[in-house]
Amino acid sequence: MANNTLLVPQANAALDQMKYEAAQELGIAIPQDGYQGNMTTKDNGSIGGNITRRLVQLAEQQLAGK
Template sequence: MSRSRSSNQLVVPQSTQALNQLKYEVAQELGIQIPQDGYYGNMATRDTGTIGGYMTRHLVQIAEQTLAGRQP
């Protein structure tokens, strides 16, 4: 996997693995192949943006359900 150059500090270190799993699930649902070597330079910007958008939508839904007192 590629290393992130982000300077953000993770509050929950295990979140990286969970977000990567979500990324692969979303990509599979959309029929987008994610490079196994972790290099996204050859992917279309539209594809990576679509994956990120669906991930965000899914995470917002989970947060809304949690705030409403329901488990996802």
């Protein structure tokens, strides 16, 4: 029961792309089938933290007018 509903459903593809880019930068392999249940909590948390940092950085740049 995920409560993380996207306000803009079209953003799902962009978030997935960010997930794969973040994992690649961190050297974490995401299974080809997309199922992350067998990945460690540390790896999933690292990917999520990296995505959050990127989203905050993008928002700061938008607010600064860049």
